[in-house]
Amino acid sequence: MNQRAAFVAGLLLVGGCATNVVPALPAPVPVLRLPATSALIAAPPGEVGFAASLNATLDSIMAQGLAEGAAPGAALVVGRYGRIVHMGSYGRINVPPESSAITDSTLFDLASLTKAVGGTTVAMILEDEGLLDLDRPVRYYLPEFNAPDKAGITVRHLLTHSAGFIAGSSLWENFSTREEFVRAINARPLAYAPGMEMTYSDWSLILGGILLERISGQPLDLLLNERVWEPLGMRDTGYNPLAFGPLAPGEPCTEAFRPDHPLLARIAATEVDSAYRQGLVHGTVHDANACAVGGVSGHAGLFSSARDLAVFAQMLLNGGSYNGVRIIDPNTIARWTARQSPRSSRALGWDTPSGNSSAGHYFSPRSFGHTGFTGTSLWVDPERGVFVVLLTNRVNPTSLNTRHERLRRDVADAVQEALLDAPLIEWRSRTD
Numbered sequence: 256m257n258q259r260a261a262f263v264a265g266l267l268l269v270g271g272c273a274t275n276v277v278p279a280l281p282a283p284v285p286v287l288r289l290p291a292t293s294a295l296i297a298a299p300p301g302e303v304g305f306a307a308s309l310n311a312t313l314d315s316i317m318a319q320g321l322a323e324g325a326a327p328g329a330a331l332v333v334g335r336y337g338r339i340v341h342m343g344s345y346g347r348i349n350v351p352p353e354s355s356a357i358t359d360s361t362l363f364d365l366a367s368l369t370k371a372v373g374g375t376t377v378a379m380i381l382e383d384e385g386l387l388d389l390d391r392p393v394r395y396y397l398p399e400f401n402a403p404d405k406a407g408i409t410v411r412h413l414l415t416h417s418a419g420f421i422a423g424s425s426l427w428e429n430f431s432t433r434e435e436f437v438r439a440i441n442a443r444p445l446a447y448a449p450g451m452e453m454t455y456s457d458w459s460l461i462l463g464g465i466l467l468e469r470i471s472g473q474p475l476d477l478l479l480n481e482r483v484w485e486p487l488g489m490r491d492t493g494y495n496p497l498a499f500g501p502l503a504p505g506e507p508c509t510e511a512f513r514p515d516h517p518l519l520a521r522i523a524a525t526e527v528d529s530a531y532r533q534g535l536v537h538g539t540v541h542d543a544n545a546c547a548v549g550g551v552s553g554h555a556g557l558f559s560s561a562r563d564l565a566v567f568a569q570m571l572l573n574g575g576s577y578n579g580v581r582i583i584d585p586n587t588i589a590r591w592t593a594r595q596s597p598r599s600s601r602a603l604g605w606d607t608p609s610g611n612s613s614a615g616h617y618f619s620p621r622s623f624g625h626t627g628f629t630g631t632s633l634w635v636d637p638e639r640g641v642f643v644v645l646l647t648n649r650v651n652p653t654s655l656n657t658r659h660e661r662l663r664r665d666v667a668d669a670v671q672e673a674l675l676d677a678p679l680i681e682w683r684s685r686t687d
Contacts (some may be wrong), residue, residue, distance in 0.1 A: 272557075289336055294578040297571055298338035300673065309333070309673040310341050312572030315484075316669055317345045320662035326630055326647035328357035328523055329662075330561035333670055336640045337573075339565060349524040349537070350432020352654060362491055362522045363646040364541050365557045370460045370480075372492075372567060374553030375604025376483055377467045377475065379583045379591055380415065386470050389414070389603070396466045399434075400578075402441045408449045410466070413459040414603040415595050419445035423457035427531065427547035431505050433465050436548065454597040457544065457554045474501070476551045486580045487570060491560035495550040496522060497538045508539045508550030522558065523648040525629055541629050541650065561644050568635050568642035592623035592635075613660065615667030616681045630659045634667060639677050643670055 265515065287302070300309040317329060328346035334337060347354040348361060355361075365372065381387040389411040394400045396410075412418040421443070426436055440458050447454075464475050471478050476494040481602075484492045496518055498511035509532060516538065524537040531543045540546050544556035547548075550556050560569075569593075570577040574585030592604040600609035605623040608614035613626050614634050624634035632648030635642045645666055649659035671679060 256535075271410075272476045275377065289338075292337040294514070295334060295337060295339050295565060297342075298340055300340040300441045303335040303338050303340060304674055305340055305670075306673040306675055307333065309670070310343075312669050313666065314342050314343060316662070316665045317343060319666070320658065323658055324656060325650050325662045326649040326656075327354070327659040328361070329630075329645065329647040330359055330363070331361070331646075331666065332355055332561045332565040332644040334565055334569060334642050334643075337569060338559055342561070342565075346522070348522065348648070349535075354524075355520045357523070358521075359562045360491055360521060360560045360647075362496055362518070362558045363631055363648060364523070364525050364536075364559055364627075364629045365559055365631050365646075366542060366555050366629040368625050368627035368631045368633060369545075369557040370553065371605050371625035372559070372564070372633070373475065373479055373557050374460050374464050374467065375414065375591070376583070377471070377478055378410075378463065378604065379587050380482055381470055383468065383584045383587055390673050393418075393462060393466060396469055397437060397462070399437055400441050400462070404445050405441060410463070411595075411603070412449050413463045413466075415453065415599065415601045416455045416459050417450050417453045417596075417599070417601075418456070418459055419447050419449045419451075420454065420456040421446050422454055423544070425463075425543065427492040427543040428680040431507065431547050433548055436544075437465060453596070453601055457542075460554035461544065461552055464551075467553065474551060476501075483582060486582060487566055487577055489559070489563040489566055490560075490564040492567075493558065494556045494635070498550075502549040504549070506549055508546035508548040508556075511550060512539050523646075524651050525648055526650040526654055527652045529552060532546055533553035535652075559646075561646050564633055564646070565642070568633060568644060571635055572637060572640060572642060592637075593621070611664075613667065615664040615671065617668060617679050619680075626663070628654070632663050636671075639671075639674060641670065641674070643667055666668045673677075 271306055278313040291506045301307050327350050330342045333341040342359050343355040346357055390409050393408050408418045468475055495511040497513045497516045519538050522538045525541040526536055528536050540556045545552040545555040575583035575588050592605050594607045600607045608618045608622050613632050618636050619638040621638050624630040630647035632645050647659050649656055
């Protein structure tokens with residue numbers, strides 16, 4: 256009998272007719288008896304139903320991944336039921352050995368994780384307030400988005416990546432303002448009829464972010480700071496971390512770079528860029544389209560730390576509240592994080608597990624998450640109360656590196672395999 260089976264068998268037998276049977280492993284405190292916490296606290300894995308070996312297993316996986324070139328550095332946080340059971344920091348912020356060590360407060364460029372943590376969160380808030388209707392055409396909010404073939408594109412299409420757009424293009428080569436981006440996307444013919452297919456496209460949340468700014472009357476960075484980061488105490492999260500103030504319209508994110516900024520030693524360096532900035536990207540957004548419009552966009556631009564994203568993940572698991580502060584309605588979270596079509600894994604702004612995704616083989620069907628091109632990921636499993644935050648700077652020095660893909664799956668699988676009170680169901684035995 257394996258460790259999981261012995262543990263479950265012991266739980267079933269204790270208190271029943273076979274009271275003389277002792278569980279093969281000491282049972283953690285039953286979930287319903289765990290004292291409530293208003294904010295995340297640290298706890299040993301066994302307290303919330305994980306095998307005691309979880310931390311050593313994760314450290315080994317991370318050490319092997321970095322040794323094999325997954326990234327110069329990484330931060331990993333795993334939590335369950337309001338308890339952080341693993342918070343690990345590995346490697347350094349840059350390739351040279353004298354670079355600063357990664358910590359739980361190191362800032363990483365989230366890349367497309369911005370779509371879920373940033374733009375989608377604002378969209379949920381505005382829908383809760385009755386200001387956003389997912390089934391209205393985009394042109395209702397952005398009248399200039401008025402090409403005949405775009406008339407049927409709704410906000411829902413943007414959030415599910417089913418608007419008909421191509422995957423994206425280098426808008427930064429010719430344009431530098433939000434208004435120019437909208438005009439360029441409006442002029443490009445659609446690749447397919449809205450709603451008929453799914454193509455993951457940066458254009459969806461580029462437009463979505465501009466739409467949210469139009470509705471709220473505020474820049475996206477200020478809106479998120481006031482409505483999400485400050486209420487949650489997420490002090491490490493935001494756009495343009497090296498800027499001393501907002502950039503002027505039309506200024507690229509490079510104007511926010513300060514080589515003597517004290518925060519630079521806490522930011523993971525990203526790719527050596529030979530196409531746009533001609534050097535190491537460090538402290539400014541890696542995504543060139545986001546950089547061109549000042550570093551603030553719905554599709555990319557956020558920086559954050561592992562400890563901050565743990566708070567964000569727990570807020571989602573709590574149904575939209577954390578430490579006594581409500582951010583989003585719980586029904587909204589449940590609806591938005593559910594898969595929207597049998598033809599796609601996409602939820603509203605989020606993704607769900609499928610096939611060979613970064614969620615690995617065992618995250619439950621109700622799970623949701625997202626990844627970022629720079630090597631970041633966040634997965635939340637509400638059925639099991641689990642979250643996994645894994646941040647890396649895998650594109651340093653080059654984006655050709657793909658070892659992080661296996662690292663994400665190995666970490667996700669190790670977390671689920673360590674759960675002693677939940678069955679493992681592999682994705683190949685499910686129907687996507």
